[in-house]
Amino acid sequence: MSGNNPNVSCPSCSHSFTLKGKAMTLAMTCPNCHIYYRRGNWNKDITKFENTYPQALPLGAKGKIDGTVYEVMGFLVKKEKRYKYTWREYMLFNPYLGYAFLSEYDGHWNFIWPIEDNPKEHRVDNSFVYEHETYQLFQKYNAEVIYANGEFFFDVVDLTDSTLTEEYIAPPFLLGREVNEDSLLWFKGEYITEKELSEAFDIPAKNFPQKRGLGYTEPVSTSFSDQSLIIVGILLCLFVILSQLFLSSFDKNTVVYQDTFSADKLTSQKVFITPSFTLEGSSKNLDIETYAPLSNDWFYAEFTLINEDDGTEYNFTKEIEYYSGYEGGESWSEGSMFGEALLSKIPGGHYHINIYPEFSTLNHEFSIKVTRDLPTYTNMWVVILCIIIYPAVYLVHKRYREQARWSESDYSPYD
């Protein structure tokens, strides 16, 4: 068995087969008896696995990830030594870029590749910034390989067994630090969706393991960042405010009628009928302000605004009351001498108002002021509230999801 010969034979069953990785393959499993063994004379051990595991990506499958075509060379199932959970890794190979991995846990996938940087050099914190992203320690573990299939460019079984792995996340990215007695390796990874993987390898997504929960690097939203959402929300609010200011500059705020009425001029029909007044233009709002000089008293009236052109009547009532006094060394007051009725969408035309007042025994006078096309701001605040609601709900939801994500970690910043 020569180190450069692509043809090898199994030390257990003597089955001959050809290596796809040629001289780069240093460990492999026999396609016939499925034992794992190392190439060359440096290690004659063979490893037999107790169980076999299904793999979503078959050996030899080719897929294009980030514009690079990779071929699936090997498949591993790893088990964490302390908490005993398992996950799956696929070793990928591209002749120009070398190897990479696809890692899958609970139906969530990460594409992982080695990097030459040492992102945490000279840092001892569990959190650090790398390439403008803040990474936080998510997990530290020792693992073992409980199943392997295919070819590998290093002894994955022994290396995994002797390596302490630290994983730092900044969803959708992760940084992995693998340390053993001989080496220190850094990997970078990025969450990849089932859909992207399905398209990359042309394998139906239903063949992949079912997703459960939130992946540890799965972003809450894959399509936008918090910063973009907040900026867009602020810009929209500013646009609403500017629109309000612009529209208000066209509001005429015209007083179309005002008068004072005394009880002694009340007709036998108990009604005051205002002279006709004209509302110019198309549909606008109309504000009717009532004032009565009250002192510990009330005033009530029924109003009917009548469109003389088409006979439409708008009936409404207004009650105002004002009380004041001096009690316990302090003066107090409640209510107001003013009342306001704001009517929407009143078309232009000729109008008058019938007023049916009810006077108390003290007050015998009131006045009204009718204003057309009054600037109002309630609609603007409602629109701003609606614009703010989505980012607010999204950010609360995101925090809830982040807490759920970190509940799987021994290093949660939420504890």
Next chain:
Amino acid sequence: MIPTDELKGLRYYIISAILLLSLFIYSDIIGWNWFNDTSTEQTRMHRVHSNGRYFYHK
């Protein structure tokens, strides 16, 4: 300032806000106050007659 693909991700939010903004502008033009309106009871009398200062309905 905001990457194009992120704007694409926010398109439903932006479209909803633009629709709401359009309703807001339309409401301002026709004088429609959505919430702080005085409640009115609207009726229509088909024959309104004027006799100088006084108006009455038949």
